[in-house]
Amino acid sequence: MHASALLDDRTVALLRAAAATAGGKEPAIRRALTAAIDAGTPPEWVEELLLQSILMVGYPRALIAFGIWRAVSGRPAPATDADAEYAMVSTWEQRGEATCGAVYGANYSKLRSNVRALHPAVDRWMLVEGYGRTLGRAGLDLMRRELCTVVQTAVLRTPRQMHSHLRGALNGGATVAQVEQALALVTPELDPAERAELARLWSAVRAGWMEAG
8 A cells, every 4th residue: 555545445444344343233243344345355354353353352242253254254264373373472472572662663661661560461461462473463464453453442432542553553654644534434433522532632643743753
């Protein structure tokens, strides 16, 4: 995708599927996944979205979405997957450091310190399981992964995490216009106060990004 372009139809459909998965309503998930097929969204992108959704929305909603995806796509699950094996832990750690560093940029060390202060296990799981095992996989680029996370944090009403991933999307290569296009997909689902908070949050992130650039 050219850096100056708006999001293509395949990516927009992927983001709508991300939002529907976070919402957890089966009819909406079915519509969004069917629309992704119709838009020509690569199946590998959808499968990676559903895998990473476990991190954001938990197993219950991700498993529901996976079941619907298998039904509407007709694609069987792969017979094997390298990241299903715990012998990959050292690889996950390396991928996690690289991926988390790319998302958080100059704030990486501060993030690790803050999360470690919550609990050392959370820090380790975030790095190895989250950013390494899951978000560091091939099959979907970092920009689209972060935009999917942005729309899911919007649906979940988690502004602190959204703030981080708005910056992460920009760090991952999204343009300001692409982030705004992604946000426009979910703002109709928010109430007026939530829309105002989202606008304030994005305005602050965008201003900081433009100033740093």
